Amino acid sequence: MRTAMKKDREQREMESHRTEEANRLVEKWSRKHGLGDGLEEAYDENPRKVKNLVFVLENQEKHLQALTEGQISSAFSTTPENVMRIVRLGYPNSVRGEIFLEWGMETARDSIYYLKPIYSTTSSGRMRGATASNVTHESASYRYATEIEEESIGTGDDSTIVFTGASAGNVANPPLRPFTVKILVNEEIVAADNGSRTSGTLVGDDLDSSATNTVNYTSGAITVTFSTAPAAGATIVVQYFYDSEDSDQYADLGEVQLTLADYLFRAKPYPLGVSWSKMTELLLGTTLNIDAEEALIRGAADEVKKSLDFMACRMGYRRALSNSSVTFDADFASAGADSEMIHAQSIVRTIEDAGDVIYSALQRGGVTKMFGAPNICNYLRLHNRFSADGKQPTVGIHKIGSLDGIDIYKAPTSIVPTGKMVCVYRNEQVPEDVSIAFGTLVPLYQTQTLEFKNMYKEMGLAHFGDFRVLQSQYLILMNVTNL
Numbered sequence: 001m002r003t004a005m006k007k008d009r010e011q012r013e014m015e016s017h018r019t020e021e022a023n024r025l026v027e028k029w030s031r032k033h034g035l036g037d038g039l040e041e042a043y044d045e046n047p048r049k050v051k052n053l054v055f056v057l058e059n060q061e062k063h064l065q066a067l068t069e070g071q072i073s074s075a076f077s078t079t080p081e082n083v084m085r086i087v088r089l090g091y092p093n094s095v096r097g098e099i100f101l102e103w104g105m106e107t108a109r110d111s112i113y114y115l116k117p118i119y120s121t122t123s124s125g126r127m128r129g130a131t132a133s134n135v136t137h138e139s140a141s142y143r144y145a146t147e148i149e150e151e152s153i154g155t156g157d158d159s160t161i162v163f164t165g166a167s168a169g170n171v172a173n174p175p176l177r178p179f180t181v182k183i184l185v186n187e188e189i190v191a192a193d194n195g196s197r198t199s200g201t202l203v204g205d206d207l208d209s210s211a212t213n214t215v216n217y218t219s220g221a222i223t224v225t226f227s228t229a230p231a232a233g234a235t236i237v238v239q240y241f242y243d244s245e246d247s248d249q250y251a252d253l254g255e256v257q258l259t260l261a262d263y264l265f266r267a268k269p270y271p272l273g274v275s276w277s278k279m280t281e282l283l284l285g286t287t288l289n290i291d292a293e294e295a296l297i298r299g300a301a302d303e304v305k306k307s308l309d310f311m312a313c314r315m316g317y318r319r320a321l322s323n324s325s326v327t328f329d330a331d332f333a334s335a336g337a338d339s340e341m342i343h344a345q346s347i348v349r350t351i352e353d354a355g356d357v358i359y360s361a362l363q364r365g366g367v368t369k370m371f372g373a374p375n376i377c378n379y380l381r382l383h384n385r386f387s388a389d390g391k392q393p394t395v396g397i398h399k400i401g402s403l404d405g406i407d408i409y410k411a412p413t414s415i416v417p418t419g420k421m422v423c424v425y426r427n428e429q430v431p432e433d434v435s436i437a438f439g440t441l442v443p444l445y446q447t448q449t450l451e452f453k454n455m456y457k458e459m460g461l462a463h464f465g466d467f468r469v470l471q472s473q474y475l476i477l478m479n480v481t482n483l
Helices: 002-030 039-045 047-065 069-073 080-090 247-252 278-287 292-320 340-344 347-362 374-380
Strands: 101-104 109-120 148-155 162-164 182-185 188-193 199-203 214-216 222-225 235-241 255-266 268-277 325-329 369-372 398-403 406-410 420-424 436-446 456-469 475-481
Touching (some): 039 047, 047 436, 109 436, 255 436, 255 456, 268 278, 268 292, 278 456, 292 420, 292 456, 292 475, 325 347, 347 420, 347 475, 374 406, 374 475
Parallel strands (some): 101 436, 325 475
Antiparallel strands (some): 109 255, 148 235, 162 222, 182 235, 188 199, 199 214, 214 222, 268 456, 369 420, 398 406, 420 475, 436 456
16 A cells, blocks of 8 residues: 555656646747747647647657758758658647547656556455456446445245245354345345344245244344245345444455556657659759758658558557447438438437447446548538537548537548447546557657669658557447448
């Protein structure tokens, strides 16, 4: 416990340091003429995204400062200022940080920490509905932090009317508290004790009052006699409160253990080779009156955006394949609807079902983002609550609008196949509570340019970063058929 609390304190100190450093860098880069234009306004609108941006700008600057003058001058006339413009244009326009988590790594080995309270195994092994090592806030258990025990005392077979405790006629965890004993048949309470001294009487309309219906609070002995035999397959359960104040019950007390999960990010390269001819360079600059350097900046910015987004969404789609899915049939005729538009209104129910899959598994979540194939995105436009506000240019994976506050992104079928849509939960209150996190150290590394005797030039580009899947159950696949 002390170790976990110490690590938690260290984590908070680290986060505080990171926030202070990010604020300093935002102030620094906002002063850069041209490059920092609009940075303060963007910070007011989305501080988390801008903080990540200034970290990668800082790392990019450190890389460029390490280059020699010869390396810079030979790199297709691309000055450090223009490389920084590539990062400024391409990095914040990527949508993977909107769907998942994008954060700027400070070092080549950086971490995201999660403080997780888990159920600890009790000394007696009695978990009262909980599972050892499960995260507490992801469990639907309600008895672990109580004295409530529930034990089966039999199963109905249409003939048996007398049932006793499973442990030689006793319940497993005596002594019992009076007035807390109940008999449940198929979850319905059919009898309760009257709390009479050391031995109580079980009373209920379904019991045979002329027969034995008793519970001994000290020994745990219990006998239940029904007036009519429970139906075949019916579950017969006794619920009671054990006495946690009894000195012998110390081993039954539940415990929550604090653990600190360290998700380590190790920066690795994502390389790309670039080549062009001197003739192309001359053609752009003379015949077409196009600045070759500006063309490179735009192309590199688009490639940064595309590669970041495509890899992230493809990974999210593949992770969703391992989870439960939901299906919506778009055939309005078979559904009895009068038109396609009328039937399209009911797709929000299927989206809610996808959110319920997440909620049922983790006791939190829903659908906050969706990305998928073009045919589904086009179908969602039929809904009368679809809004095109915030629509992005149709380049790569882009936002087309929102439905009931859920942002929708269109992806090519090479990333998400036709008829598929990935429903994503992202906790806006806790930014690190996401399905996948992507760390960026250096967004664009550039090698020297090599020029060969055939008048071709080559250079290498690389993105340095890493990713970790933090909670794959936040990704649910929605299939839409008969479009």
